[in-house]
Amino acid sequence: MSVSELIRWIVSLLLKPYVFAPIFFPGIATAFILILLLIWLERKIAAKVQLRYGPLYVSKRFGGILQLVADLLRYLFQEPIIPKNADKIVFILGPILLFGTAYIPTALIPVSGSFVPFRSEVSLLVVIALLSISPLFDLVIGWASNNKFSLIGGLREGYIIVSYEIPLFISTIAIAMLYGTLDLVEIAGQNKWGVLLNPIAALVFLIVTYMSTARFPFEIAEAESEIVMGPYTEYSGILYGLTMGASYVKMYVLSLLFTILFLGGWNPVFWPFTLHPILPGLIMLAKALVVMVIGIFLRAVYPRYRIDHALSIGWKLLLTLSFLAVCYSLLITYLQVVVWV
Amino acid sequence: MSERILELYIGPQHPGSGHMRFHIKVDGDIIVEAQPNIGYVHRAVEKIAETKKYIQIIPLVERPSLADTANPNLCYILALEKLLGVEPPERASYLRVLLAEMNRIHSHFYGIGILGIMLGSSTAFMWGFADREILIDLCQLLTGARITYSYIIPGGVRRDMPKSFVERALKALRYIEKRLKDYDNLFIENPVTKARLEGVGVLKKKDAIRLGVVGPNLRASGVRYDVRKNTPYCVYDKLDFDMVVLKEGDSYARLRARVLEIKESIKIIRQILKEIPEGPILAENYYKMIPPKWKDYYSSTGILKFPAIFARLKPSPGEAVARVEGGRGEFFFYVISDGTDKPYRLRMVSPSYRNVILFSHLLKGHRIADIPAIYGSLDYFPPGADR
Numbered sequence: 001m002s003v004s005e006l007i008r009w010i011v012s013l014l015l016k017p018y019v020f021a022p023i024f025f026p027g028i029a030t031a032f033i034l035i036l037l038l039i040w041l042e043r044k045i046a047a048k049v050q051l052r053y054g055p056l057y058v059s060k061r062f063g064g065i066l067q068l069v070a071d072l073l074r075y076l077f078q079e080p081i082i083p084k085n086a087d088k089i090v091f092i093l094g095p096i097l098l099f100g101t102a103y104i105p106t107a108l109i110p111v112s113g114s115f116v117p118f119r120s121e122v123s124l125l126v127v128i129a130l131l132s133i134s135p136l137f138d139l140v141i142g143w144a145s146n147n148k149f150s151l152i153g154g155l156r157e158g159y160i161i162v163s164y165e166i167p168l169f170i171s172t173i174a175i176a177m178l179y180g181t182l183d184l185v186e187i188a189g190q191n192k193w194g195v196l197l198n199p200i201a202a203l204v205f206l207i208v209t210y211m212s213t214a215r216f217p218f219e220i221a222e223a224e225s226e227i228v229m230g231p232y233t234e235y236s237g238i239l240y241g242l243t244m245g246a247s248y249v250k251m252y253v254l255s256l257l258f259t260i261l262f263l264g265g266w267n268p269v270f271w272p273f274t275l276h277p278i279l280p281g282l283i284m285l286a287k288a289l290v291v292m293v294i295g296i297f298l299r300a301v302y303p304r305y306r307i308d309h310a311l312s313i314g315w316k317l318l319l320t321l322s323f324l325a326v327c328y329s330l331l332i333t334y335l336q337v338v339v340w341v
Numbered sequence: 342m343s344e345r346i347l348e349l350y351i352g353p354q355h356p357g358s359g360h361m362r363f364h365i366k367v368d369g370d371i372i373v374e375a376q377p378n379i380g381y382v383h384r385a386v387e388k389i390a391e392t393k394k395y396i397q398i399i400p401l402v403e404r405p406s407l408a409d410t411a412n413p414n415l416c417y418i419l420a421l422e423k424l425l426g427v428e429p430p431e432r433a434s435y436l437r438v439l440l441a442e443m444n445r446i447h448s449h450f451y452g453i454g455i456l457g458i459m460l461g462s463s464t465a466f467m468w469g470f471a472d473r474e475i476l477i478d479l480c481q482l483l484t485g486a487r488i489t490y491s492y493i494i495p496g497g498v499r500r501d502m503p504k505s506f507v508e509r510a511l512k513a514l515r516y517i518e519k520r521l522k523d524y525d526n527l528f529i530e531n532p533v534t535k536a537r538l539e540g541v542g543v544l545k546k547k548d549a550i551r552l553g554v555v556g557p558n559l560r561a562s563g564v565r566y567d568v569r570k571n572t573p574y575c576v577y578d579k580l581d582f583d584m585v586v587l588k589e590g591d592s593y594a595r596l597r598a599r600v601l602e603i604k605e606s607i608k609i610i611r612q613i614l615k616e617i618p619e620g621p622i623l624a625e626n627y628y629k630m631i632p633p634k635w636k637d638y639y640s641s642t643g644i645l646k647f648p649a650i651f652a653r654l655k656p657s658p659g660e661a662v663a664r665v666e667g668g669r670g671e672f673f674f675y676v677i678s679d680g681t682d683k684p685y686r687l688r689m690v691s692p693s694y695r696n697v698i699l700f701s702h703l704l705k706g707h708r709i710a711d712i713p714a715i716y717g718s719l720d721y722f723p724p725g726a727d728r
Contacts, residue, residue: 050467148349152709216461217533225357225459225713302533304461306710307370309536 021117022107025281026256031103034292035248036068042296043067049300072241080237083146090144095235095242098137102249105130109256110185111281112266124182127257128172134250135161135212138221141243142231153230156307157221163314164208167322171204174325175261177333188265195262197332201325202262204318206291209258211310213251215295217302220310251295255288263287346373349709353381357459357713360723363700367709375704375712377697383727390687395421395654396494396647398687402674403489406691406725408473409448410489411440411480412667413674413689418493419574419663420674424656425495427627432620433497434575439613440483440492441575441665442606446517447476448668449557449599449606449720456596456717457528460537465528472520475513482506485644494647495654496624501643507614514607521600529600538593542703542715545590552702555695556670558719561598562590568666579616582609592718599720627651653682667692669720693726 001009013019021027040055044063047054055064082088105127110116120126135157142154178197179187195202211218222230229235232243259265264287266273266280273279305313349365352358362378386405390398402417403410415437422429429437454469477487482503484490492499528534544554549562559566567584569577585601587594621628623645630648631639639645658680665672670692679685696719703715 046463050464051471052467148347219461220710223461223710225461226710228356300464301527302462302531303457303465303528303537305533306537306708308708 017115017117020278021111021115025278026106026109026111026252026285028103028106030285031106031249031252034252034289035245036072037065038248038251038292038296040065040068041293042299045293045297046300075238075241078237080235080239083234085146086234087144087146090140091234092239094137094141094144095232095239095246098134098141099242099246099249101130101134101137102246102253104133105253106256108184109253109260110188110265111256111284112269112277113185113189113280115277115281116185119185120183122182123184124172124176124187124261127184127253128169131168131250131253131257132161132165134246138231141235145231145234147234149227149229149233150231153221153227153233156227157231159307159311160211160218160221160314163311164211164318167204167314167318168208168212170319170322171201171208171325172261174198174201174322174329175205177326177329184260188260188267191264191267193262193264198325198329200321200328202258204322204325205258205262207313207318209251209254209291210295210298211314213247213254213295215251216298217305218310219299219304220307223304251292252288255291255295256284258291259284259287263291345369351712352378357716359716359721360727363704363712365704365709365712370708370710372704372707372709372712375701377700379697379723380727382724384724386689386728387687390684390689392683394652394682395656395684396651398684399491399494400489402689403491404724405689405728406667406669406693406722407488408451408722409444409668409725411437411444411492412665413672413691414491414493415441415575416663416665416667416672416674417676417687417689418495419665420661420676421495421654421656423661423663424659424676424678425654426657427496427624429497429624430621431576431618432501433622433624435613435617436483436498436502436622437493438575438577438580439502439610439617440480440490440498442609442613443476443480443483445668446603446606447473447480449603450476452599452669452717452720453524453528453596455720456714459713459717460534462528462531462534465524468520468524468528472517475516479506479510479513482509494623494651496627497622497645499645501622501639502617503643510610510614514610517603518607521603524600529596535593537710537714538591538596538718540591540593541707541711542592542718543590544699544703548702549590552698553695554670554699556667556692556720557585557598557602558595558670558696558699560585561587561594563588568664568671572664574663574665580609580612582606582612592714595718595720655680655682669693669722669725670695689728691725691728693722694728696721697726 044054055067058064058070059066082091108118108123108127138157139154142150175194175198176182179190181187214221232240235243266284269280273283345368347367349367350362351365352362353360360382364376364378365372366374386401390401399414402413406413450469450473454466457465457469481487484492484500544562546563549559549564563586565586570584582605585598585605587598627648630650635646656678658678660677662675673690675688676684677686699719
C-alpha cells in the first residue's frame with residue numbers, strides 16, 4: 001500500500017459518519033470550539049449591556065476572541081490541587097465523567113438526513129436517557145470534595161435535576177406524539193416546525209434547557225455569593241475547566257435536540273448545502289447557536305432565583321405545562337384522525 | 342437533634358461575605374442561628390486619633406467608610422467647630438451639603454451595585470459602579486480628589502466651586518435621572534429581583550426602633566427619622582426635600598428607599614446649584630491669617646492654602662457631639678478636648694456599626710440563599726463598622 005493510498009484510506013475513514021460525527025461534527029471538536037466561542041460571546045454580550053469592553057487584550061484586533069484560549073492554557077498548566085480529605089479517585093474522575101457524559105449524546109444526534117452515525121427507532125429516548133447521566137456527577141463531585149459548600153451545591157443540583165428531568169421527558173414525549181416516531185432522523189426529515197405544532201412543549205423544553213445548564217436565572221447550584229462555587233468549590237486547574245465546560249456542552253446538546261424537535265432540524269436545505277451530506281449540519285448548527293445565544297444573554301438580564309423558587313417553577317409550572325402539552329398533542333392527533341379518516 | 346444542624350462559616354474568604362465572617366447554623370436550608378463576627382478590618386481609628394493633631398484626623402475618619410467619605414468628614418468638623426467656636430460662612434455650608442449629597446448618591450449606587458452582584462445580577466453591579474463614576478468625576482471637579490476628599494476643614498471648605506461646575510453638574514444629574522429608569526426596567530422591577538427581595542428580611546417598625554437601626558434601613562421600616570430633618574445641620578433647614586419613608590420593611594423596601602433617596606438628593610443638589618450665595622468659603626478669623634501671596638492665589642484659582650494655625654489648633658477644654666445623616670445612616674462623633682493640640686478622646690459611631698446587629702436578627706428563619714439578599718439590602722460595610 002503506497003503512502004497516497006494510506007492517506008486516502010485514513011481520510012475516507014475519518015469521513016465515515018461513525019468516526020466523523022463523534023470526533024469532529026457535531027462531536028467533541030465542534031463542542032470544544034463552541035465552548036470557547038460561547039464563553040467569549042457570553043462575556044462580550046454581557047459587557048455590551050453593562051457598558052464595558054469585555055475580553056479585549058488577547059488578540060485585540062479580533063475583539064479578544066483568543067482570551068478563552070489563553071484561559072484554557074492557564075487552566076491546563078495550573079496545578080490541580082486535590083484537598084487532603086477529599087475522596088481522591090472520585091474527585092479526579094468526577095469532572096472527567098461529567099464532561100464526557102455530557103458530550104456523548106452528540107454522537108447520536110443526526111445533523112443531516114443521510115449522514116447518520118447511529119440510527120435507531122428510539123434514538124430520541126436514547127439521547128434523553130444519556131442526557132440524564134451527566135448531572136448525577138455534580139452530586140458525586142459535591143459529595144467527594146468534602147466541603148460543606150460543595151455538599152450544599154451538590155444537593156441543590158440534585159433537587160433541581162429531579163424538578164427538570166420529568167418536565168423535559170414529558171414535553172419530549174408530547175412533541176414526539178405529533179411526529180409519530182421516536183427516530184430523530186425521521187423527526188427532522190418530516191420538516192415540520194415543532195414550535196408551531198406544539199408551542200407549549202417548546203416553551204417547557206426551552207426553559208428546561210436553560211434550567212438544566214445553569215443559565216441565569218437558574219444558576220443556583222453554583223451561586224457564587226451564597227455557596228462560593230457550589231459543587232466545584234474545591235476544583236482548580238483543568239479539572240475546574242472541565243466542570244465549567246460541561247454545562248456549555250450540555251447546553252449545546254440540548255440546543256441541537258431543541259432544533260431537531262422544534263425548529264425543523266437541518267431543513268430547509270438549499271443549494272450550497274446539498275453538495276455534501278454533512279453540510280446541512282451547518283444550518284442546524286446556526287439554529288442551535290441562536291438558542292444558545294439567547295441562553296447566554298439571560299446572564300445580563302436576570303439575577304438568580306432562590307432554590308425554592310426554581311423548584312416551584314419546575315414542579316408547579318413546568319410539570320403542569322408539560323402535561324398540558326401532552327393533552328394538546330392528543331387533541332391535535334385526535335382531530336387529525338377525525339378529520340382525515 | 343443536634344446532628345441535623347450544619348455549621349457554616351461564611352467568610353472572611355468567601356465571595357459573598359465581605360471583610361467579615363458569619364457563623365451560620367442551618368437546619369437543611371433554613372438558618373436557625375446567625376452570628377456576625379466582625380473586627381477583621383479594625384483599624385483603631387479612635388485610638389490613633391488620640392495621637393494625631395486635629396487637622397490630621399480629617400483623613401483618618403474618612404478612611405473607614407469608603408463611598409461615603411464626605412459625611413464622617415463633615416460630622417467630625419461639626420463637632421470640632423463647636424469646640425473651636427467658629428462658624429463657617431454660608432457659601433461653605435452650601436458647598437458642604439453639596440458634597441455630602443453627591444456622596445450620598447454615590448454611596449447608594451455603590452450599595453445598589455453590591456446588592457445586584459449578591460443577587461447574581463452582574464448588570465446591576467456594573468451599572469451601579471459605572472454610574473457612581475459620574476458622581477466621582479463631579480466630586481473630583483469640586484475637590485480635586487476622587488474618593489477621600491478631606492474637603493471640609495474647620496471654618497469652611499478647601500476649594501471654591503469651579504466655574505464650569507454648575508453646567509457639568511446639571512448635565513450629570515440629567516443623565517443619572519435617565520439612568521434610574523433603566524435601573525427600574527432591568528433590575529428593580531425585574532420579576533426575579535422582586536421574588537428574591539419581597540418579604541425577605543422583614544424588619545418591623547417596633548424592632549427597628551428597639552435595635553437602634555439607622556439610615557435608609559430604619560426609614561424603610563416606617564420610622565420617620567432622618568438627621569437632616571429631625572436636627573438639621575448646615576443648610577438642610579433651608580432646602581426643600583422629602584424624607585423617604587416606606588412601610589414594608591423588607592429587603593425590597595430597603596432597595597427602593599435608596600433609589601428614592603437618590604432622587605431626593607438630586608432635588609437637593611439642583612436647589613443648591615440655584616441658590617448658593619456668593620461669598621467667602623473660610624471663616625473670617627482663619628482667612629485673615631493666610632499670607633497675602635496665597636490670598637492672591639485663592640482669588641485667582643479658588644484653591645485655599647491652609648493658614649498656619651491649622652497645624653496647631655487648640656480647642657478650649659470641653660466636649661462636643663455632632664450627628665450627620667450619611668449615605669448608610671447616622672454618623673455620630675463625640676470629641677473631648679483637654680486643651681492640647683490632640684483630642685483626649687474621639688468617639689466615632691458609624692452607621693454600619695449600628696446596623697450590624699440586624700444580621701443575627703433578620704437572617705433567622707430564612708434560607709442560605711437569603712444571606713446575600715439581606716446583606717446586600719442592608720448596605721452593610723464591614724470596614725465602616727470596624728473602624
